Amino acid sequence: MxxxxxxxxxxxxxxxxxxxxxxxxxxxxxxxxxxxxxxxxxxxxxxxxxxxxxxxxxxxxxxxxxxxxxxxxxxxxxxxxxxxxxxxxxxxxxxxxxxxxxxxxxLTEDSALRLPPQNSLIWLIRLPFGDFNLNTVASILLASYLTLIILMVFGIMNPVFKTRASFPFYLALLLFLMTLANFSTRYYTEEALTHGITVVKESECKYEPIDKSTTYYTLKEGQEVLVLATRNGWRRVKRLDGKLAWVKKEAIEEI
Missing domain, CATH: 1.25.40.10 (Tetratricopeptide repeat domain)
Incomplete structure (x- = not known):
């Protein structure tokens, strides 16, 4: 029991x-x-x-x-x-x-080493969608593309509609081109390129991926770099001023 x-x-x-x-x-x-x-x-x-x-x-x-x-x-x-x-x-x-x-x-020691300022054209392309993340921009791009397709289909089927819908069509076309340009530039910088942040107080960057190699420069905590490759516990990085070097993998965390 x-x-x-x-x-x-x-x-x-x-x-x-x-x-x-x-x-x-x-x-x-x-x-x-x-x-x-x-x-x-x-x-x-x-x-x-x-x-x-x-x-x-x-x-x-x-x-x-x-x-x-x-x-x-x-x-x-x-x-x-x-x-x-x-x-x-x-x-x-x-x-x-x-x-x-x-x-x-x-507060970073080398705060001057930041992303270079955008040129006027890139700044203008990004301006209308500056507060949107990449997924939102992609959604707007898809919506404008579908709107264009729908207007084109109705225009082919009905010539009268084509005449009346010319302004909405060109407006949708303009939105599509602007969004496409914005998405393309942002996708390259945010997704195609791998950015990393230095998470240790200080890390020596070498000419070669070996401990005995000569130190090229030193990264400070908080500095941003481009991560080009990872191999055998080392990362190939490009500082924002263009200087290339190898640094210990644990010193850099990818964004």
Whole structure:
């Protein structure tokens, strides 16, 4: 009788335990717990909760933003900039994010080594969609393309409609071309090129991927580079002033 009682108790209690565990692992609960730790200035515990969310293959701009804030409070400027940069891909136009990123970058020792200013044409191309992330721009591009196709089909089927719809057609064409140019330039810089952030205080960059090689220059925490290749524990990097070198893999985290 005792055996059956124990089995019955297990069947009743076990689902409750599993439900409680599932609730504790819910991303919203983890995010709330992380924020609570952050408010109590327990930044390492906050990062533990945020990391659990990332480990469940969930990403969001606000999540990376809060991760960046926690790293910044801990004095880890490199990791803070890395998180802010990841957030920027998802919430491009957020003003608080831009402000925090700019301030964190201003604290790096070699803050002058930044991305070169855009030329006037690139700036003009990106201006109308500056606050949209790449996925949103891709959606606008697809919508404008489908609108063009629909207008063309109706124009072929009905000459009267073609005459009346000439203005909407050229408007859709203009939107399509502008969005295509914006998407192309941003895809190249944000996706085709691999950017990385220096996450250690200082790292020597060598002419060759061996420890005994001559040091070419030194990267400081928070500096951004282009990652060209990774091989045998080394990364081939290009500094934003064009200088190429090899650096230890753990010194650079890809955005």
């Amino acid at each position: 005792k055996r059956y009682t124990l089995v019955l108790m297990f069947l009743v209690v076990c689902p409750g335990i599993l439900s409680a565990k599932e609730a504790s692992d819910d991303p919203h609960n983890l995010f709330s717990k992380g924020n609570a730790f952050y408010e109590r200035r327990e930044y390492e515990k906050a990062l533990e909760e945020y990391t659990k969310i990332l480990n469940s293959d969930i990403e969001s701009g606000p999540l990376y933003y809060d991760i960046g804030n926690a790293f910044f409070k801990m004095g880890k400027i490199g990791y803070a900039i890395l998180a802010y940069k990841k957030a920027q891909k998802l919430i491009t136009g957020d003003r608080d994010l831009k402000s925090n990123l700019a301030y964190a970058q201003s």
